[in-house]
Amino acid sequence: MLRTQPQPLVRPTNTPLPRAVLKFLLNNGLLIALVIEIAIFATASPEIFLSTGNLFTVLRISATTGITVAFYTIALIAGQIDLSTAQVGAVTAVIFAWMFAILEWPLELSFVLAMAFAALLGLINSWLVIRVKIPSLIATLALGTLCYGLAISVIQSNSTTGLIRLNRPPLRDIINTEIVGIPATVILMFAVYTIIYILLNHTRLGAHLYALGGNPQAARLNGIQDKRLVRFALMFTAMSAGFTAIMIAGRGLSAGAATPVGGVLGGPLVAAIFSGVGLSGGSGRIERTLIGVIFLAVLTSGMSILNVSPFARSMIEGLAFVFAILIDSVRQRIETR
Amino acid sequence: MFIKRFMHLLFVSSMLLASAGVLAQDATTYTADEIKEASGVEQCSQLAELPKEFSEDWKLAFINPNKAQSFWGQVSVGMNAAAEFYGVEFVEMDSAGGPDVELFETLLLNQPDVVGTHNAVDYEAVAARALDENIPYIGFDNGQTEYSPYVYGIPNGIAGEAGAELLIEGVQARLDTDWKDRELFFLEFTHNGIPACVDRTGAAATAFKEHFELDDEHIIQLDLATGATEIEMMLSTLTAHPDAVFAMIPCWDGLGIAPYNAAVEAGREADIMLVTLGGDKPPADLLLTKPQGYYGYIEFQPYCEGWGWIESALAIAEGVRFAPYQARRAVTQADIEQRYAELYGAPSS
């Protein structure tokens, strides 16, 4: 009947049982799918798949895309689609690598300047959206093209291999740090999701983001500062893309123009499909995004462990995708009825 | 000249790699003929004389970058065939185009004795991880790093130079006849986001440029990373130089064949000469049809390269000397029938 809200007041208590079960299944369809998925892989390869080491592999893969996708969900909730994450990420990582590895500036300085640069790109995106009044999808696509060009220019003037190597000592150690045996990046990812969960559900900022995405006109008429929210969303998406790209480059010891931070069809759509936002904004739950990210990471790791044939692999990926969107579509249809 | 350098490199690296090796050889080792026979139509050459009884039950592990691509699909087939032949356990994973560095952690859980990945974007980090764990790492293709002493596969620079050598042969013949007194350009089809391509075609460009003493203006790099298609770039280049002739080397076969056909479509087939790198079945099929300007290819033989990786990994485990993979077999229109028959049997039509 209605979607679970994070707080428990005034909830209907008289829902009939079968309906409650259906509601539960649909609301938690993704979680159930994740459990089934884990069960299948665990049966097929118990000793490797179920080990702690692989658990961390799955979580590390999740963290790689998860942080950007989390901020992506925020932007989508506010009704903004950012198609420039891959290119913004690439150019940020390349500029970081240039400062850190070529100019040999200190790590902290290079990092802060690179992040400031990413923030600037986010600001340009939001300027195009707010001042020039271009839909975010188009504005970010345009800026993305420009960023890719910048990334290639910086690489080509500093390297002949298409990559800038990043093997100055402190970086790899910092990225591979473990805290009580858990990789720092994994802890960071969970921290990011927790903070965003609180932000979206328990702060005014979150309430305003949902309102802006749900009905921008209404939000404006009720005194919500829409411009500030758009700026916030796009700036943080750009910064998270930059951060993730630096992380990936640091772990891979080199930065290139193809640093994968969810291209046009990657991160944005994962966020859109799994969180349940759709692409028009106003709804969507961050915890679903997290489950979706982990679901995909388990799929990657499981199929790699089982050495699934490429044919089966692309079929399974395609079908899992279609299945996930079908479930979500049924859920939304039942909800709006 | 560069052949000499190559042989030198070959020798030095063999000696280095075999420093802990056992030089003795007895009847209990496999012979080159046995390997040739076991690898079927590919007839791979033996890289290491491995004993028929291993000192331990070795376990090898490899992350294939993308088995959906025909080259890597063949590498996988060759690896599995070799592992079966030698009777060792082989763990294979497929990162399907994604980064290897995370999956590598899971690969290590199998407690392999020797590991490897494609030397793609994040291989240095993978090699560094293997070094942390004290497991020998053999990167597949491309250079050397401070994290692993083992070099395996087609060194991209050498492959590019081999391609240039073949192309020089073809172009020289044309320059003596119908290309006499024509302005000659070298076209390098590459992708600046892929380090292997930069190395490969870059080396080819340098070798070609030195041989014909061309200036920089006559070396044109057509870079896929710009977002333009290779066809678009080819056609623009053709019109920019309406009277010139072009020698072309692409990073992989398809990247050269498409622009070649675009040039045919533009009516300039007589002005181009192509040598490709890779030499899988599709380019072999095309070379059989004898296109005017498709001189030949450098055959990488992915099946044998995969087979050889297993041999080299076992050699490291056993402490036996192994020779570098020899991937510089040039195939031209002159000998394509013979080579095709060896590999794939008689052509269908």
Added chain:
Amino acid sequence: MSNQQPILQLRGISKSFGFVQAVKNVNWEVYPGEVHALVGDNGAGKSTLIKMICGALLPDSGEILVKGANARIAEPVDAFRLGIAPVYQDLALVEGRDVVMNMFLGDELTHGPFNLFLDHKRMAIETQRVLDEIHSRIPNVREYVRRLSGGQRQAVAVGRALIRGGEVIIMDEPTAALGVEQTREVLNLIETLRSRGKTVIFISHNILQVLQVTNRISVMFHGEMVGTRKTSETNEDEIVGMIVGTKRDVLAAQE
């Protein structure tokens, strides 16, 4: 009534869009506690006038006085602060959010350190209180707005106006798209608001409804305020005449 101080007073308000003068030198008074209708044909300037009162548009000239004091209303927030709460024709509700979040849209209650966190509990209680006050029949304050009926939505929008401390509730064509039953609900709602001592500005096309619930009626014609009548002293014919402009010359002569 005329000896009372107007709660809302407009003096010489004008507004042009390009070369079209939408509102021409309007003077208008609304008194506390009354239900005051604003009627006029399409394009007569009602919406433009209301938007200026609500802070969605800035007038070119003239001044707005609230409770006798000169007010500058540049943003919707300014209007709220002065006790002017509009209920827009499209209601400005976010369909994908529940009743509570819509009630407090843009003005959420917070608690905790630095008032950082939303006070979901208090907002729900307040929502329930206001809905009870206006006799609304919404079974569950956690219901999504998209699943409410037209009348229920109207109640949410009016409830929001009350929660934001609205003393002057401006209802823009609240019955335009509603059925018979729901229309009655809205008219009852207006009645309830009057009994709570609120001032209501009621914009409508429907003269019968206007005659039914209002105290006074003002008519706009071609951007001008052509006159105000006490509901008890006028009839349908006169108002319709004023709306279509046939009484205009007569009125001009009178003034």
Added chain:
Amino acid sequence: MANSDTLEYRNRRTDDAQRLLRLALDNWLYAATILLCIFFAFRAPNFLTVDNVINTLVSSSITGIVTAGFTIVLLTGTIDASTSGITALASVLCAVMFQQWGVPLPLTLLLLMVASILMGLVSSFLIIEGRIYSLIATLGSSGVFLGLSVGLAAGQQIAITKPELQNALFERPLGIPVSIWVLFLCYLLGYVMLNHTRLGAHIYATGSNYSAARLSGIPVKRVIRIALIIAATTTSLAAVLATARANLSLLYGVTIGGVNLADVFTAALLGGISLRGGVGKIERNLVAVLFLSILSNGLQLMGTAPAVWLVIKGLAFVGAVIIDAVRQRL
């Protein structure tokens, strides 16, 4: 009296100025394309040669053909992101049927047409019956098509050595390559269909107001289905051209004569097609495709460094987007 006269006069003059400005902004793409041509004619050697004109058109043909179908779908307010899946599957199907099974070329093309209809139906089923947002639904179907193509090709590229396909591509009726004929034919058919048939009127109506169109008796679902089938057909056609040119089946993960969704998106947006549907002209999109093609062609002829023209293209895109935003606000 005189007063109001001057006012009216002034009005008319501002109106004229405004109309002129609007005219300029509405047609800025045409103007920019012409200016670009003039610039390159002076600065880029060999730009204004018959060969270069033909080559520029040939190199824009594949992106152009895909954009035509993509545009028609966008006009219905639907986004079709299945381009890469359709390209891969159509190319592999073409290679398998024509080369491996020995199906004659005309029959191959006919069967491909049937396959395109099926692919369009899969996407439209997900969108219409599954009620899934089109961009997401078509990404899903694209994944399935990719999987099928990988399976059909058994992980191998297929070389096409039978000469008929490529000979057909290399034909030059009236001295103009076949791919250019196909490109213009697609846009001509698209133009006539959109502007002079009921289907065209229905497509615009569906895109500009879905529910209004439905209520006025337009079979909106069928319109969307047909649009998706048209897009699948044009994309398959482009895939056949690309396959013929490469002599190889296109393969997942490998770009050959690549059909790039981002390029198609860029051209469509540059051509002024709204993502919400109902707004835009297909002929403008052809010009947009040519604009992009001329830009990279001219920059290459001028010998500009590749990294520089990437940045120039990016700046041109941002500029185009800003101009378009200004235009829409007037």
